[in-house]
Amino acid sequence: MKPFLTLLIVLSIITAAQSQTFDRFFENKTLRVDYFHTGTASKELVGLDQAYEEGVWAGSRKNLIDTLNRGKYLVKIFDTETNQLIYSRGFSSIYGEWETTQEAQDEKVRSFHESVLVPFPKKSVQVVLAKRDKWMHFQDIFSTVIDPDSRFVNREKRGRSFKIINLLENGLPHKKVDFLLLGDGYTENEMGKFRKDAERWKDVILRTSPFKENAGKLNIRAIEVISEDSGIDEPRKNLWRNTALGTSYNSFDSPRYVLTYENRAMRDIAAAAPYDFIYIMTNAKRYGGGGIYQLYATGMTGVENPDFEWHLEYMITHEFGHSFAGLGDEYYSSSISYLDFYPSGVEPWEANVTALLDPAALKWKPFVEESTPLPTAWSKVFHDSLEAVRRTWDRSKPGYYEKWAKLRAQQLAAMAATDFYGKVGAFEGAGYSANGLYRPAIDCRMFSLSLLPYDPVCSAAIEQMIKFYAE
Numbered sequence: 001m002k003p004f005l006t007l008l009i010v011l012s013i014i015t016a017a018q019s020q021t022f023d024r025f026f027e028n029k030t031l032r033v034d035y036f037h038t039g040t041a042s043k044e045l046v047g048l049d050q051a052y053e054e055g056v057w058a059g060s061r062k063n064l065i066d067t068l069n070r071g072k073y074l075v076k077i078f079d080t081e082t083n084q085l086i087y088s089r090g091f092s093s094i095y096g097e098w099e100t101t102q103e104a105q106d107e108k109v110r111s112f113h114e115s116v117l118v119p120f121p122k123k124s125v126q127v128v129l130a131k132r133d134k135w136m137h138f139q140d141i142f143s144t145v146i147d148p149d150s151r152f153v154n155r156e157k158r159g160r161s162f163k164i165i166n167l168l169e170n171g172l173p174h175k176k177v178d179f180l181l182l183g184d185g186y187t188e189n190e191m192g193k194f195r196k197d198a199e200r201w202k203d204v205i206l207r208t209s210p211f212k213e214n215a216g217k218l219n220i221r222a223i224e225v226i227s228e229d230s231g232i233d234e235p236r237k238n239l240w241r242n243t244a245l246g247t248s249y250n251s252f253d254s255p256r257y258v259l260t261y262e263n264r265a266m267r268d269i270a271a272a273a274p275y276d277f278i279y280i281m282t283n284a285k286r287y288g289g290g291g292i293y294q295l296y297a298t299g300m301t302g303v304e305n306p307d308f309e310w311h312l313e314y315m316i317t318h319e320f321g322h323s324f325a326g327l328g329d330e331y332y333s334s335s336i337s338y339l340d341f342y343p344s345g346v347e348p349w350e351a352n353v354t355a356l357l358d359p360a361a362l363k364w365k366p367f368v369e370e371s372t373p374l375p376t377a378w379s380k381v382f383h384d385s386l387e388a389v390r391r392t393w394d395r396s397k398p399g400y401y402e403k404w405a406k407l408r409a410q411q412l413a414a415m416a417a418t419d420f421y422g423k424v425g426a427f428e429g430a431g432y433s434a435n436g437l438y439r440p441a442i443d444c445r446m447f448s449l450s451l452l453p454y455d456p457v458c459s460a461a462i463e464q465m466i467k468f469y470a471e
């Protein structure tokens with residue numbers, strides 16, 4: 001037999017075996033498991049809330065076991081009869097970030113509501129949550145058995161009254177990456193604006209590489225979510241709006257971090273459409289957003305100064321880099337609330353941040369030319385001297401972004417004059433740390449507030465994710 005033909009037959013046998021695995025263990029529905037995640041920086045407890053039967057399974061039927069190894073947590077599903085691992089997925093959570101804040105270090109106990117979505121099992125399964133220890137190994141922290149036929153699985157139909165807009169339809173949910181747009185802080189009268197904002201989101205994604213080249217593997221849907229009030233909460237300004245999803249500025253008391261803690265409300269609404277990844281568009285103009293791997297991303301849909309309309313495009317793609325591909329922040333000079341986000345001496349799990357503990361084993365080595373030294377020199381001293389100036393300015397004052405643009409032009413010129421501009425290496429300064437953490441390129445959509453493309457390492461991490469969900 002010709003080798004090519006043999007390969008084809010082997011490949012089709014593997015594919016058949018994988019879809020048999022899905023059909024053997026799962027139905028084309030979704031099991032949502034809700035729980036409370038409680039604790040402090042030093043202790044944590046997971047308590048089951050409720051299990052739900054939801055609509056069709058939007059994830060891959062082929063790639064059931066997570067091979068990407070991203071996220072701080074991991075959900076594992078075992079068939080209870082055979083103890084076989086039949087599904088796994090890495091993810092991150094608000095709790096996982098919160099436990100690195102001062103509040104958690106001060107041993108103040110808080111609870112966050114979370115969900116994991118897995119394919120709906122045909123028989124009893126063991127659901128296990130695991131968390132990375134300081135050596136990055138997953139250790140089990142919670143386990144429960146769920147019988148899908150029992151009365152302990154809630155089968156109410158949720159989200160039936162919502163109107164769904166199909167912005168891009170390329171095929172069945174399990175064969176495509178399914179993006180779901182939810183609006184927050186849009187009143188009934190503002191649904192026209194929401195539809196326009198959703199169209200812009202789609203346009204931005206479809207003109208950004210590598211989404212652009214993979215457009216045929218994506219579905220994009222939006223749900224028309226009506227809020228009582230227009231806008232979202234701004235606690236530091238004592239502005240409170242009653243919105244459907246509960247998004248708010250000042251998450252972790254940080255000025256521009258936008259999250260919602262109302263996970264159950266969000267999941268109940270999202271259940272109206274099949275989805276793999278959620279983006280929450282806030283009906284707000286002040287700069288702010290957020291993104292957590294496999295949870296959701298958020299971002300404002302307006303700007304205070306029309307000269308900075310491009311901030312919207314930056315926000316959509318930067319925050320989606322976090323929530324979709326688990327990319328880390330490459331910047332290190334902004335104010336953040338984390339104390340010990342990346343413990344020293346440990347290699348981060350993010351594809352685009354490294355501690356460079358062993359340059360010979362650099363995880364993005366295939367992207368590095370032999371002549372590029374590791375670590376890689378860049379205009380860091382000059383860059384940091386200007387950042388020190390910027391940090392003395394008040395970002396909430398008018399004129400801030402205009403002043404920053406001038407300063408940034410100087411930084412860019414200095415970068416462009418370095419030997420390894422445009423190359424992949426290991427440039428010091430990443431993950432909120434000026435020292436000891438390195439990023440793949442001198443600049444990237446995950447480093448500076450700019451419309452520069454994702455660097456080649458970030459781009460590859462996004463493509464891997466698209467492929468994983470669209471097979």
Ligand SMILES: [Zn+2]
Nearest residue numbers: 318319322329
């Ligand atoms: Zn970021």
